[in-house]
């Protein structure tokens with residue numbers, strides 16, 4: 001049990017990569033605070049963990065709601081006695097050509113994927129510094145946080161480059177407090193986000209969603225779509241003491257779809 005005794009909070013934990021990470025953390029012995037803007041999905045994941053014999057509780061949390069975050073972090077600490085690891089996983093995407101993007105697409109992607117990481121990490125970092133003893137912050141960034149030539153996602157690319165940059169800046173400033181900060185950069189992960197993107201991209205390219213998924217597989221040397229569990233195994237490593245001397249990293253978990 002690599003995470004026994006640890007308390008881990010995660011955003012966007014109600015489905016997809018966040019759900020897989022929450023379940024994996026619990027399976028390794030962590031007590032998990034599952035949060036999501038969709039509070040019912042967070043509660044369902046917490047119930048799934050409890051049904052499997054683990055310990056978890058859920059809170060509704062919109063990472064763009066700065067004012068709500070301190071109350072949720074306080075409630076997690078009150079419930080579990082402490083907080084050791086915070087995983088900024090919540091994310092959104094929309095798709096379009098750069099010349100056709102609406103300001104709203106830019107704002108929504110930046111607000112959740114970039115500012116949401118700032119909003120939550122700042123509150124958690126203040127808590128961890130005051131508590132002492134270090135801690136860990138993890139960010140689900142993306143292959144699109146290192147590679148700009150991703151079709152139809154210029155605003156998403158900008159938000160994920162911001163998340164990777166913020167990871168490094170936080171790692172530098174929080175390192176002296178024993179707090180590590182690392183990003184995970186997944187590739188083409190089969191989740192509800194990908195289901196939406198495959199339809200949008202198919203419309204933009206004039207092909208079916210299945211044909212778009214075939215492009216994703218062809219772009220991946222390991223020859224299949226990534227699973228949420230592929231990401232979760234690396235998240236467990238980053239949350240564990242095995243990763244104590246890693247900070248400021250943005251770890252590729254993409255089947256070779258991008259090698260930087």
Ligand SMILES: NC(=O)c1ccc[n+]([C@@H]2O[C@H](COP(=O)([O-])OP(=O)(O)OC[C@H]3O[C@@H](n4cnc5c(N)ncnc54)[C@H](O)[C@@H]3O)[C@@H](O)[C@H]2O)c1
Nearest residue numbers: 012015016017037062063090091142186188189191192193
């Ligand atoms: N699916 C992929 O191919 C892929 C690849 C690289 C990175 N990512 C990133 O992984 C993360 C998880 O994505 P996923 O594929 O599981 O997507 P998903 O859409 O299946 O799940 C995202 C979760 O985030 C929640 N969420 C959305 N807005 C929120 C907000 N404002 N506050 C709190 N929660 C919010 C949603 O309710 C949902 O539960 C995202 O940051 C995404 O950008 C996904």
